[in-house]
Amino acid sequence: xxxxxxxxxxxxxxxxxxxxxxxxxxxxxxxxxxxxxxxxxxxxxxxxxxxxxxxxxxxxxxxxxxxxxxxxxxxxxxxxxxxxxxxxxxxxxxxxxxxxxxxxxxxxxxxxxxxxxxxxxxxxxxxxxxxxxxxxxxxxxxxxxxxxxxxxxxxxxxxxxxxxxxxxxxxxxxxxxxxxxxxxxxxxxxxxxxxxxxxxxxxxxxxxxxxxxxxxxxxxxxxxxxxxxxxxxxxxxxxxxxxxxxxxxxxxxxxxxxxxxxxxxxxxxxxxxxxxxxxxxxxxxxxxxxxxxxxxxxxxxxxxxxxxxxxxxxxxxxxxxxxxxxxxxxxxxxxxxxxxxxxxxxxxxxxxxxxxxxxxxxxxxxxxxxxxxxxxxxxxxxxxxxxxxxxxxxxxxxxxxxxxxxxxxxxxxxxxxxxxxxxxxxxxxxxxxxxxxxxxxxxxxxxxxxxxxxxxxxxxxxxxxxxxxxxxxxxxxxxxxxxxxxxxxxxxxxxxxxxxxxxxxxxxxxxxxxxxxxxxxxxxxxxxxxxxxxxxxxxxxxxxxxxxxxxxxxxxxxxxxxxxxxxxxxxxxxxxxxxxxxxxxxxxxxxxxxxxxxxxxxxxxxxxxxxxxxxxxxxxxxxxxxxxxxxxxxxxxxxxxxxxxxxxxxxxxxxxxxxxxxxxxxxxxxxxxxxxxxxxxxxxxxxxxxxxxxxxxxxxxxxxxxxxxxxxxxxxxxxxxxxxxxxxxxxxxxxxxxxxxxxxxx
Amino acid sequence: xxxxxxxxxxxxxxxxxxxxxxxxxxxxxxxxxxxxxxxxxxxxxxxxxxxxxxxxxxxxxxxxxxxxxxxxxxxxxxxxxxxxxxxxxxxxxxxxxxxxxxxxxxxxxxxxxxxxxxxxxxxxxxxxxxxxxxxxxxx
Numbered sequence: 001x002x003x004x005x006x007x008x009x010x011x012x013x014x015x016x017x018x019x020x021x022x023x024x025x026x027x028x029x030x031x032x033x034x035x036x037x038x039x040x041x042x043x044x045x046x047x048x049x050x051x052x053x054x055x056x057x058x059x060x061x062x063x064x065x066x067x068x069x070x071x072x073x074x075x076x077x078x079x080x081x082x083x084x085x086x087x088x089x090x091x092x093x094x095x096x097x098x099x100x101x102x103x104x105x106x107x108x109x110x111x112x113x114x115x116x117x118x119x120x121x122x123x124x125x126x127x128x129x130x131x132x133x134x135x136x137x138x139x140x141x142x143x144x145x146x147x148x149x150x151x152x153x154x155x156x157x158x159x160x161x162x163x164x165x166x167x168x169x170x171x172x173x174x175x176x177x178x179x180x181x182x183x184x185x186x187x188x189x190x191x192x193x194x195x196x197x198x199x200x201x202x203x204x205x206x207x208x209x210x211x212x213x214x215x216x217x218x219x220x221x222x223x224x225x226x227x228x229x230x231x232x233x234x235x236x237x238x239x240x241x242x243x244x245x246x247x248x249x250x251x252x253x254x255x256x257x258x259x260x261x262x263x264x265x266x267x268x269x270x271x272x273x274x275x276x277x278x279x280x281x282x283x284x285x286x287x288x289x290x291x292x293x294x295x296x297x298x299x300x301x302x303x304x305x306x307x308x309x310x311x312x313x314x315x316x317x318x319x320x321x322x323x324x325x326x327x328x329x330x331x332x333x334x335x336x337x338x339x340x341x342x343x344x345x346x347x348x349x350x351x352x353x354x355x356x357x358x359x360x361x362x363x364x365x366x367x368x369x370x371x372x373x374x375x376x377x378x379x380x381x382x383x384x385x386x387x388x389x390x391x392x393x394x395x396x397x398x399x400x401x402x403x404x405x406x407x408x409x410x411x412x413x414x415x416x417x418x419x420x421x422x423x424x425x426x427x428x429x430x431x432x433x434x435x436x437x438x439x440x441x442x443x444x445x446x447x448x449x450x451x452x453x454x455x456x457x458x459x460x461x462x463x464x465x466x467x468x469x470x471x472x473x474x475x476x477x478x479x480x481x482x483x484x485x486x487x488x489x490x491x492x493x494x495x496x497x498x499x500x501x502x503x504x505x506x507x508x509x510x511x512x513x514x515x516x517x518x519x520x521x522x523x524x525x526x527x528x529x530x531x532x533x534x535x536x537x538x539x540x541x542x543x544x545x546x547x548x549x550x551x552x553x554x555x556x557x558x559x560x561x562x563x564x565x566x567x568x569x570x571x572x573x574x575x576x577x578x579x580x581x582x583x584x585x586x587x588x589x590x591x592x593x594x595x596x597x598x599x600x601x602x603x604x605x606x607x608x609x610x611x612x613x614x615x616x617x618x619x620x621x622x623x624x625x626x627x628x629x630x631x632x633x634x635x636x637x638x639x640x641x642x643x644x645x646x647x648x649x650x651x652x653x654x655x656x657x658x659x660x661x662x663x664x665x666x667x668x669x670x671x672x673x674x675x676x677x678x679x680x681x682x683x684x685x686x687x688x689x690x691x692x693x694x695x696x697x698x699x700x701x702x703x704x705x706x707x708x709x710x711x712x713x714x715x716x717x718x719x720x721x722x723x724x725x726x727x728x729x730x731x732x733x734x735x736x737x738x739x740x741x742x743x744x745x746x
Numbered sequence: 747x748x749x750x751x752x753x754x755x756x757x758x759x760x761x762x763x764x765x766x767x768x769x770x771x772x773x774x775x776x777x778x779x780x781x782x783x784x785x786x787x788x789x790x791x792x793x794x795x796x797x798x799x800x801x802x803x804x805x806x807x808x809x810x811x812x813x814x815x816x817x818x819x820x821x822x823x824x825x826x827x828x829x830x831x832x833x834x835x836x837x838x839x840x841x842x843x844x845x846x847x848x849x850x851x852x853x854x855x856x857x858x859x860x861x862x863x864x865x866x867x868x869x870x871x872x873x874x875x876x877x878x879x880x881x882x883x884x885x
Binding site for chain 1: 756758759762763765766769809839840841842843844861862863864865866
């Protein structure tokens with residue numbers, strides 16, 4: 001300056017003035033510059049802070065996401081609040097309903113006792129009582145303010161945000177103790193917006209945390225439940241073949257699954273109620289006493305699932321003591337039904353606090369269904385064992401020998417007692433035998449073929465199969481085979497009937513039969529020879545009588561005697577013929593041939609009408625729809641006997657004697673009605689008229705064999721004969737016999 | 747005039763039949779034989795020596811000792827067919843055996859089957875029976 005001053009002093013004053021002016025300008029500039037510089041420094045500082053805040057915010061975001069508990073989160077929020085908004089004290093209160101804890105609070109920057117903390121919480125709440133959520137309040141405290149008695153704050157900024165769905169309320173409170181300018185810069189107006197945003201952010205993270213926690217909690221519950229169910233299921237899956245054991249298990253399970261204290265299964269069988277299974281977590285396995293309390297309790301309801309409280313009033317009605325131990329518990333029971341008929345009750349006793357909801361109803365329904373299944377299985381098993389027992393009894397009791405063989409492994413699986421006796425082995429011995437041991441070697445091939453045909457289902461029975469017993473004796477057996485299910489496999493069962501005796505008897509019968517036939521034929525020949533020999537002289541007598549009669553010169557008396565001789569001889573001849581007819585019908589086989597009724601009847605009538613000189617009229621009506629087959633010889637004899645009876649026993653001296661024959665023949669049978677107007681048959685004789693040698697009338701000669709032969713003939717040709725008669729008015733014989741067309745001509 | 751042969755082992759019937767035949771038509775030429783063998787022998791001789799005596803009607807009994815009526819019929823088959831064709835055989839029997847009747851009908855030269863004794867009606871039927879043109883079995 002001294003040089004400049006010297007210069008200015010040395011120079012023009014104007015110049016000095018100029019200089020001064022310039023100096024002042026410079027001075028002004030410098031001042032202005034330093035203001036700008038100052039501003040720049042401010043701006044930079046602000047920017048630095050913004051960056052810091054931004055970093056803190058980022059940091060908060062990252063850490064908030066990682067928070068796992070409300071307390072951790074509250075701590076984080078408090079710390080972040082101080083950092084971001086450059087506060088001295090930060091208070092956070094997170095209020096989540098139904099969490100057990102009323103609220104989770106945290107304070108940073110100032111130590112507070114539990115009581116003070118609570119007071120601060122109350123203070124905050126009161127602060128927002130009438131304000132809509134999200135309202136920000138910032139104020140400078142006065143000496144009288146409540147907050148100053150809790151924490152010595154000069155300036156306060158506070159906000160309450162709320163999630164209406166989850167009902168989470170978060171209160172943030174920040175404060176500064178310093179006295180100074182009206183508002184400390186960080187809590188200035190420009191910060192308020194940031195604070196609101198931050199509070200929303202805090203809420204959002206809290207909601208997120210809550211949801212995460214809820215999910216995690218639920219997951220944990222599920223995990224526990226799963227573990228429990230798995231352990232129960234493991235127990236349950238270990239099924240027993242005995243339904244009774246399973247029933248016991250299911251009853252135990254009912255209690256376990258529902259966290260009950262006991263369970264009882266009462267059932268009805270044969271109209272009796274009894275406890276089939278009981279389970280109590282306190283250790284008694286069977287309920288004492290015979291009272292069926294559970295069943296009675298459920299029966300009172302119309303519904304299948306009953307839920308009620310066991311009161312002292314209820315237990316007082318029963319003598320049994322066991323029910324008393326459940327006083328105060330919840331009684332949950334389901335009725336078991338088979339075919340709509342109640343068979344029992346499954347009852348579970350629950351703690352009174354256990355919620356009875358749909359799940360638990362579903363559970364008891366499932367369990368009672370499982371019980372029903374086991375009961376059904378029990379019935380089925382019982383029925384099965386009964387039928388097995390029945391089969392066993394049948395198998396053991398039968399006179400048939402039974403051998404069950406497995407065709408795949410060619411071994412006997414079962415033999416009954418009769419089979420053992422039949423083959424002479426013990427059961428063990430017989431079971432170890434094979435087909436070769438039971439049949440003689442010479443017929444082994446035949447037998448093996450037979451059984452393989454049977455196994456293939458080609459044949460189901462075989463007769464006279466040669467078998468061999470332990471003593472190597474051969475016997476014969478009829479064998480029937482059947483596929484049977486044996487122990488779950490299809491096997492071949494052979495039923496043996498020892499027919500050795502029958503075979504022997506049959507052969508004896510066959511032999512006897514041949515002999516009998518021979519004897520019969522001889523007898524037949526004998527009868528014919530005898531009849532021939534007996535008749536020859538008789539016929540000679542008749543011939544001679546005829547010759548005498550032709551000789552006109554005979555005396556009347558002689559003629560009379562000759563006639564008597566002729567009558568006697570004829571009668572004897574008739575007798576011989578009838579005996580022959582009888583013997584013939586009895587011994588000769590029935591021979592079937594076509595019959596022409598018209599011709600046959602007319603021929604018979606013409607042959608025998610000479611039996612009398614009286615006029616007898618034949619009135620014949622035939623209606624035939626099909627050709628007719630029977631034994632012509634026998635039918636001929638039958639007709640001849642009936643027609644000759646009608647002629648022989650006509651009413652003597654009566655005019656217009658007749659025999660009316662109505663014949664109806666079709667493919668099935670012939671129905672013939674012989675009606676006459678002769679002397680008829682007295683009622684006392686009618687029953688016996690078909691008896692051998694029985695004679696009901698003496699008005700004509702006879703042997704008493706005629707109608708007997710008729711009856712016998714009809715026995716041989718599948719027919720019947722019946723008589724209706726009014727004595728003195730006539731007789732009606734109704735004859736019926738079968739058409740053998742179908743049996744002979746097909 | 748008819749030529750009759752009566753074959754019966756029973757002499758009674760031979761007499762009886764001859765008498766009744768002569769009663770009905772006295773001009774009949776009747777030859778009686780008490781056995782089938784005798785009858786056959788005669789027929790063989792007759793065919794050879796006196797064919798004009800060859801019978802027209804043979805009344806044949808069935809039941810006879812040694813050779814019965816059916817044995818006779820069998821032997822008859824051996825005669826020349828022309829000769830048999832001129833013969834009518836009538837069975838005369840006291841048998842009631844249907845089998846005899848059926849068997850008799852199988853021979854073409856058997857014309858009828860009668861039950862003893864011979865009656866006037868039967869003779870009339872025999873007289874009225876004409877020879878039929880039967881077919882031989884070999885034809």
